[in-house]
Amino acid sequence: MIISAKGKYALRVMIALAARKGGRPVPLKELAAEEEIPRKFLEQIMTELAKAGLVKSVRGKNGGFLLTRPPQTYTAAEILHVTETSLAAAECSGSGECPRADVCPTLPMWRALDEAMDELLKKYTLAELSSRG
Amino acid sequence: MIISAKGKYALRVMIALAARKGGRPVPLKELAAEEEIPRKFLEQIMTELAKAGLVKSVRGKNGGFLLTRPPQTYTAAEILHVTETSLAAAECSGSGECPRADVCPTLPMWRALDEAMDELLKKYTLAELSSRG
DNA sequence: TATAATTCCTATAATTTTGGTAGGATTAAG
């Protein structure tokens, strides 16, 4: 599978947050229960999302997590790039990664693949995704 | 990485075979040395490619492997689908896999992603790929 | 018919990645 459980959990949680109107922080415990995601695993995921600035965390009692921006401004691409260790076709497809870049017959294909995936995943916003379930 | 070492090895070997004109079988040993792929690992890969009908194997002395068709008839998609355990976005993106298919907010996206990747990888034929290196 | 070069088959082992747990420190509301 291209998309890991972690990535899917992240998306689900973000969708769940988007579905909640109102600025009240949603505690991890609640999100984990609601989405049936192992609590401690989700904790790690939320940390990553928070570090990347996709969510804001509020510590202490009555704390929890909040989206930092309106749902329509998030794309699936953005979210998945945070959690997936690599959404790229190959290690070498980043710019300047490979010394043999100019003779490698497959590099252009990997780059095109990266591009195509990214294009597609950018088409889906949290707002759209949360309006379906 | 989306594409495994195995998949990349497979592509490289297929490209190498495409580059050789002439119907003489190329022994595994030679392919492994030339492409710097672990011999025994490549053996497994060739078995898969042979079972899928992408190459023909010739046993015994002077044996080896051959493409079964002209290089321009193979696409990267075809080759990678043989070797990659799964090129799909999610377990669930196959048709009829998921009971919650009609309420899942992300399923359409996974399917679109599968489609986009496949489309792109179909654009690259062995003939084109082998003409670059 | 012996030998050498090859693929075929089956098993196993090493490494890396993924998915998940555990426990306590820190923060903040009431």
Add this chain to the structure above:
DNA sequence: CTTAATCCTACCAAAATTATAGGAATTATA
């Protein structure tokens, strides 16, 4: 001061990936 929450660090188990090993079967050719 208690309670409910995030933060931090470490660990662990299972699965997938990337090999490795050794011999059986097949074939050309001397």
